[in-house]
Amino acid sequence: MLSFFRDGFYKDFIVLLTLTILLGTGFSAGIAWALDAYFGDTLSDMIGEYGQYDIILHIQEASKEAAFRELERIRDQHFPGARLSETITIAGQANFFFGLPEELRTKEVMANLAAYFAAVPGLNSHTIISDPSILIRSVHGSVFDELAAQIEQLPGVKFAFADVGNMIVILEDPARSKELEAEIRKLLAEYQLVELRFPMGFEVDTAQVGEEAIRLLEKELPGRKYRNVTAAQYGEDLDAFLKTLVEMRDFLLSYASKVHITADPGVYLIVGEQIAIQAQSIRPLEEGGILTDDNVVIEITAVSGSEAEGMIIRGEIAPAMESLEQTGFRIFSDGQIAKPIGQVVVENERYRLAYAIDESLRLLEELEVLSVQANDAVQNADAVLNTFQEALLQLEVLQVQMRQLNEGITGKGASASSEQLLVTLLVNGLFQSLAQAAVQAGEDSLGSLENLDVAAMRASLDQISQQIANVQSIDVQAIINQIQYVRDTLPMLGDEEIGRSIRLINTYIAGQVIPGERIQIMVEDGQVDEEQVEKLLRSSLDNPYLNIYSTSVGVINPDARSEIFRLLTEVRAIIAGLLAIVFTGAILILDHATVFSTLKYLRRVSRARTSRWQRVLNPVLFLGALLGAVVLAAVYRLSGAQIPYLSHGTIALIGAAVGWLVAKFAERFSPVNVKEFTAGQALGLSNVQIMREIVIPGSRPGLMNLLNRWKQQF
Amino acid sequence: MLELKNIWKTYDTTPALAGVDLKVRQGETVVIMGPSGCGKSTLIRCINRLTEPDMGDILVNGDSVLGLSQAELMAFRRKVGFVFQQFHLIGRLTVLENVMFHLVLAGFDRGWAEAQAAAALAKVGLSHVHERKPDELSGGQQQRVAIARALAAGPELMLWDEPTASLDPILVGEVLEVMEDLVRTTQTTMVIVTHEVSFALRVAHRIVLMDQGQIVEEGPPEVIFKAPVSEIGLKYKKLLVS
Known part of the structure; x- marks a missing residue:
């Protein structure tokens, strides 16, 4: 096998291998980069370039024209030079980007940025997207300022500010993002929020029990700082809402039949x-x-x-x-x-209530009439009393005159003139008996009348009059109107609606943790074990239903934009990795399989006899594995590929496996034309000549075929 | 000129050649005959090491072929013309290219190589098909191109491995005619493996009969076919008589 390469083909092979790796790298990285660029551009159109904008304003679609005008006004008035642009509208919600000029990216501006847009028509919500930044979600109010101050001390941090319960940390350099994230995590780890939750209906003096719990913790779990931060608890709105729902349910229940x-x-x-x-x-x-x-x-x-x-x-x-x-x-x-x-x-409770209200209305109407009548009666009584007093005075005068007349008739008293005497004589006979009777009777009656306490009666009348005046000063009509209003609204609540509402409230409440009383304790300078604290406080506070929850004071959230771009980078790396594997397989099949099948043929016809082990441990297969490993590992590394869970070693193994398989089945992928090959041998061609002039030109089109054309003579 | 000494070749456990000894003199035409599978083709392929023998030695002009380096082997092969049973032409090349390309690759001038190729093709009667591709030719023509390719470099030794075996009987004649002409007109040493008895009888200086990887009889054709001593020889005699 080595003689095959020694013959001169090794040069061709090295060139081929080098170009294979370079081409594979370009292929994998290029396609992955193109995909990344395509998706990146698309995303940039949707969410803006990194650092280009600071806030996304989510506006109701119907209001977007008005909102845009208002945003332009705000920009011109408060943020000259700021960038404003409309992006995609999703599900009836238009989105506007707003980017501040660099000189306005200050803590003061950023902390109040959302407030500037509060009055924008149709504004639903906003998202701060300043970059580079780190978002810490749900930072506990009790440590916000302290934490912000510590974070701002970190080198590389510009400033930190609050945004809807979150803390946004603006960085100086995006490259330090990961490093600073780690630093902030360390700071957050210094705090632990321990929450003591009591069952519903369990009334607790949070201050007193909180102090008691802290005392116990300090005694039993020393070495940390404990602070009662119950007042600063977050989530109060939800608690209040749930409690209101419970009250509302009870209210509805009282109305229900x-x-x-x-x-x-x-x-x-x-x-x-x-x-x-x-x-x-x-x-x-x-x-x-x-x-x-x-x-x-x-x-x-x-x-x-x-x-x-x-x-x-x-x-x-x-x-x-x-x-x-x-x-x-x-x-x-x-x-x-x-x-x-x-x-x-x-x-039917509502019927009873309506009946009672109806009766109340009638009572109030009667009361109003009665007060008027009573006032008239008092005035009449007063007039009667005046008349009475006057009559009484006249009676007293008459009584005196009668007494004098009587004395005159009876000769008693002073001497009289002749005319007086005449009159006396005339009437004496007529009235004597009458006068005597009258005097007698008059004295009895007058005595009785004089005994009447007119002053006291007048005082009583005045008092009654005053009370009637008080009653009349009450705006009975207003009361009647309101009660009438309540009366009118009662029938609007039917039993079915009440029942359904109660069920709905119960359903909602069932999905929520309905807090009873709760106490929040901030633990600093170290963490405590939740179970240990629960055990300690349950026994010490003598409440087996007490639950302890331990949470972080804030959670670092990946910045959405960075996360998307990071995801894109990961996808690019994965695509590059997959392409590298595909490329390696393809190039091995198209090009190297020819070499493998040639080597296997030469080995088959070689003089050396092979043992069974040599046949199993075929060096051509090992060469295939080696080539596969080298090509894939090199392409994978150079193209910046990264498939999760696959180390470079694993990738090399995959390459080796692909190479082994290609070498194993090389004859199927690229069979050697044995006749032509043998002819070349018989004609005295060297291996490299046979490869260049016979084997490679007759093989599948590929890189090797392409490169071969430079040296091919026929 | 050529000497084979105790050549052994085994495929798996089956011996194809079992201690073959053969000498061929300069300018001699030796025809090797024998039944299929007797080792004829293996033997002739061993001569230029297209098949590597397991044991033995091959001497050409006193030099061991088996001891040649790769470069020496290539040089040796360039002096040996080899005609295959199935032509073994390069399919993508034209007829002329097929005949000249090894000359060019051996370092000869392209023009000279082309002239040599043209002459070789003329010798086999194919001057008119230079630009055709092998698959545009008949089997006989293809084999004649293969013969021209073997002749082009002016070989010292020609090895023929059943050159008519894969030809239609009608086409066999044209190839045998060319071969016979070559034998008669050149002084090239030739080793021919064939089943063509009458051809052997006409051209062979010596006939070698093989059976089961061994040479069972050899001698001039008139002796071999008239008074064979081996079983194979007798069979050939019967065939010739019939």
């Missing part, structure tokens, strides 16, 4: 089971029948022995009905009515 079920003996009800009642339907329910729209379906929410509670999830009982008692039936999923289960009582 109360369903009480008494199961017949031998009937067992389960939570979640659905029961039907006839409700407003004219046809009574019966086993085997089908539910109609007028029937009501109830879902059992609680069971206690033969008693159960439920809520209406379909249909309505009559709105004007306070309560309803009917026989309940089980129903199958297809709406078919099954066996009766017992009595179902539905109490």
